Amino acid sequence: MNKDKLLEKWLNDALTDAEMETFKARNDYELNLSIVENAKLFKASEISTVEEFHKFKADYNSKKTFSKKRTLLMPILKIAAVLVIAFGVYWVLFSNPMVTVETLAMEKTKVELPDHSVVTLNALSGIEYNKTNWISKREVRLSGEAYFKVSKGKTFNVITNQGIVTVVGTRFNVKQRDQYFSVKCFEGRVKVSSNGIEKILEKGDSYQISNGIYAKRKIASSQPSWLENKSNFEAVPLKEVFAELERQYNIEIIYNDVDTERLFTGGFVNDNLKNALISITKPMNLTFELRSSKIVIIHGKNQ
Structure with a gap:
């Protein structure tokens, strides 16, 4: 049977059972069904009064006027947005000297x-400096630990919360x-x-200076040990030694009956946690427990 004839009979609800099965097998069956179903949703509008028509017309004209104004303003708003973004980029890239x-x-x-000049930062450390007036004022604010190789020139200051280090051209660690x-x-x-x-x-x-106590000592090395992946200490409180261990291995240390003010002289490697813990705990008569990859418990001698 002709496809159009089949469609016509379906619309008139005149298909036989066999013809209906044939029609459902067609590729356009779902499309035709959707069109008919959606058509059922349409209905004629209710009758409106003259007053309602005038009110609708006034509202329509008002919205149309607002739409025109908004259309006229759009280019201006776009330009303003571009200027704001451009100013922000300029401020970040050029106006902020820090x-x-x-x-x-x-x-x-x-x-x-x-x-x-070259600054090497240790773990969990930071510096801040002004790039704009650097030539006239060589000054770095330091938080944490850093090794400095300073080029010769005007005075070079390293400012920390606990003191200021002033040099002309040298190599030093703060x-x-x-x-x-x-x-x-x-x-x-x-x-x-300081x-x-x-x-x-x-x-x-x-x-x-540790806990307000000043000490001056001699060193034999030519550069900081942490540049070679080792951390060395001389008469440093255990709490500072373990704090450095936490920074180097990104772990948390929990103390169990440990005197963290005891002084430690020695060091540990920065690439093997178990060996590092043995290097600290054994000479201090302590033991350790690896609770997880991120948590270490240090036990005192009575545990």
Whole structure:
């Protein structure tokens, strides 16, 4: 049977059972069915009064006028939006002179300053400096620990919460952590000002303040041990040693009857947690428990 004839009979509800099966098998059956079903949803509008028509016309004209105004304003609004975005980009890229670099736990990174001085940041550390007036004012704000190779030039200041280190051209390490502050001079001379104490360090000198107690020692190394993936300490409270372990391995340490103010001299590697824990706990007569990959429990001698 002709397809159009079959469609006509279906619309008139005149198909036989066999013809209905044939019609349902057609590719356009679902489309035709959808058209008919949607058509049933349409109905004639109710009769409106003259007053209702005038009200509708007034509302329509009002909306049409607003639409025209909005259409006219759209180009202006687009231009304004572009200008706002452009100003924001300019402010971020050019008007903000401060540069901030930070490291995460287990991370170290090198930063080259505008005068080609190089700063190497230890884990969980950060620096901030002004790139715009760097030539006239070489000044870095430090949080954490960093090793500096300073190019010769004007005075170079490293500012921390616990003291200021001033140099001209040298190599030195600065560490500032809570109640601990140390400076080690590997080349040249540096001046350290902290808590009312001012000292000049020569090559091989180490300046340290822990819990308000000042100590000056000698060092034999030519650079910080953490640059070689090791952390070394001399007469440093255990709490600072374990805090460094947490930074290097991104772990949490829980103490169980441990005197964290005891002084520790020694070191640990930064690439093997178990070996590092043995290096700290064994000479201090402590034990450790690896609760998980992120949690370590340190037990005192009575445990």
